[in-house]
Amino acid sequence: MRPFKLSADCVPEVKDDGFEYNQSLYPLDEKDHIWWLPPKELAYQFWKDYFAFCADAGISFAKIDDQSFSSFLAGVEGAEEAFALWDGMTRAADDVFGVGRLFIAWPIWAEYHAVLRAFFPGPVLLSDKAGEHDLRVIHKLIAKTTTGRYELVKSHQPAEPLSSRIWEPSLDSGIGPAIKAGSYFPAAHSSSLVMWSSRDGAASPSTDVLLPSDFLDLLGAHILESTKYALWFSEMQKMITFPDTSGLRPAIPLAEITLQPEGHEIIVVAPFHKVGDIEIAPLGLPNKYTGLAAIADTKVGDEALDLSILFEGKLGFIVTDSSRIKVSVNCQQVAFSSTVLSPSATPVVVDLINHYTLDLNIGLLITVTAVDCGLDWNQTELPGRNNWLAISSGHNVSHYRSVGSYINIPDDEVFRQGRPRPAPVTERLWAYFETTTVDKLINRPTP
Helix, strand or coil, X not given: CEEEEECXXXXXXXXXXXXXHHHCCCCCCHHHCEEEECCHHHHHHHHHHHHHHHHHCCCCCCCCCXXXXXXXXXXXXXXXXXXXXXXXXXXXXXXXXCCCEEECCCCCCHHHHHHHHHCCCCCEXXXXXXXXCCHHHHHCCEEEECCCCEEECCCCCCCEECHHHCCCCCCCCCCEXXXXXXXXXXXXXXXXXXXXXXXXXXXXXXXXXXXXXXXXXXXXXXXXXCCCEEEEECCCCEEEEECCCCCCCCCCCCEEXXXXXXXXXXXXXXXXXXXXXXXXXXXXXXXXXXXXXXXXXXXXXXXXXXXEECECCEEEEEECCHHHEEXXXXXXXXXXXXXXXXXXXXXXXXXXXXXXXXXXXXXXEEEEEECCCCCCCCCCCXXXXXXXXXXXXXXXXXXXXXXXXXXXXXXXXXXXXXXXCCCCXXXXXXXXXXXXXXXXXXXXXXX
């Protein structure tokens, strides 16, 4: 052991808030503020010996957040010692007790800490009193597997701070930025950006302006070139799109987010996969903190998107046209619900409860298929419109506007022939093309 000087100046405003109490039960002169500590090169061995002694006595874990209260160590030498103590303590605790993190799900800061634990790959320990739980928080951490067991739904890679935001004053007083970190989910080809509001000890809200450069930083080497991304704001239930990187202007704001004290937001950043002429962005289980972790595999085909899912729950997608997809679970078609956010973005939810698979190593196989993209058309002569081709608005007429002139006509003027219009269709409009464009339309690849 060797002596290290302490200084209240290392922690602003602490002199009026118990510096003497932290060091002793009775007043001491400044010159007596000394701690005897192991030198930095022996810090790890010191903690390992201590934790091994605890383990031999029957202790199975250690809560380590305040055991190395070393902020008062003075000078450069003190700062080096503080780092060595903290690093040695965490490594020794992991070596002796195993990697794990503890939090309390009731009554304060519960969800704030639960989100942090969900984005940590190790075990999670719950320190609630018996019968005192916030079940809403706990249920967003766990889900039932296809074997019938409840397990944690969590990231296998720790959340890392955005490199461009790491020095932001996220703990200062007043309105300012939140803490931000991200985690990549390889099987989903997607990432999550997590934001925590903890300014001034949760006394003030946080406000952030998110830029394209933030999401380029988040995706890093994993970004899919020439691919559009969906940005799903889990708490706000809102979505915006992030265009492909060609011609991107990194400084143009994408969104402004204000979080209340102790609040958080999880932004799922998922690529749109091209399936036929539909685009689909899988969100995993949106009602879990790390819902992307439920995706075990993603396969994209010409007409179908296959996902292997590890947990039961509500599986979410963003699709460009929900009227033209069908969803199957383990090869059996199932119903889904949808809510229109915009003309080109519809969240789709599939309830996976009780859809078990025979191969428990794979989990649930979800297939999203694009419905037949063929054209409904006739060449019935309409008054004043001889030799025109009719195409139903249920087939996204906008895709065909570049190949001929078109006009919209009330539905009662149309003599319906051929296959019925796909349902549901919100606008009862038809588009008409001169028959000189028929060859172009029929021979044109499916849009």
